[in-house]
Amino acid sequence: MKFEDIKKLVDLIDASHTLTELNLEQEDYKIVIKKEKEIVHAPMQAVYEVPAAPQQVAQPVQLQQQSAAETVNETSKTINAPMVGTFYKSPSPESAPYVVVGDQVTPDSTVCILEAMKLFNEIQAEISGEIIEILVEDGQMVEYGQPLFKVK
Known part of the structure; x- marks a missing residue:
């Protein structure tokens, strides 16, 4: 089989929407062509968190540091x-x-x-x-x- 014939087979598989695999076996050679299915991913949407309103109550120093870390x-x-x-x-x-x-x-x-x-x-x-x-x-x-x- 000539290279051009193999290329035509690859192009045929690539252009097909339903054909995903081709097995061709002759006496002196065997050709297997497989096409991976295309995976389509939806774009990711960013999630934004809105910070809570600051508390006006006086807090001990330790709690204020924790609040800063939480902020x-x-x-x-x-x-x-x-x-x-x-x-x-x-x-x-x-x-x-x-x-x-x-x-x-x-x-x-x-x-x-x-x-x-x-x-x-x-x-x-x-x-x-x-x-x-x-x-x-x-x-x-x-x-x-x-x-x-x-x-x-």
Whole structure:
């Protein structure tokens, strides 16, 4: 079989909406062509929390410090996983991470990679701010909607 004939078969499978696999076996060769189904993901919507109104009652110093920490948590936003997959902080094990604590991000900043079904998907921040905490470990499985980063 000529290369042009094989290319025509690949193009036929690629153009088809219903055909996902072709097996062709002759006496002196065997050809198997498989097409992965395309996965379509809905864009993630950012969730914003509205901070509670400050209390006017005098509080002991310890409670005031706790309230300050809670206020940081209330004003911080999260970057959530738009899909289930394996979290990677850098494009390769030898590369520097996309972001570290203290980095500034914009909505189109790449913050990590999520691998799902052998597809590596670059994840954008979709919000602006400073990374204040990375909530998952490199190589960890994450669920849809799971917070990955805290941003203020």
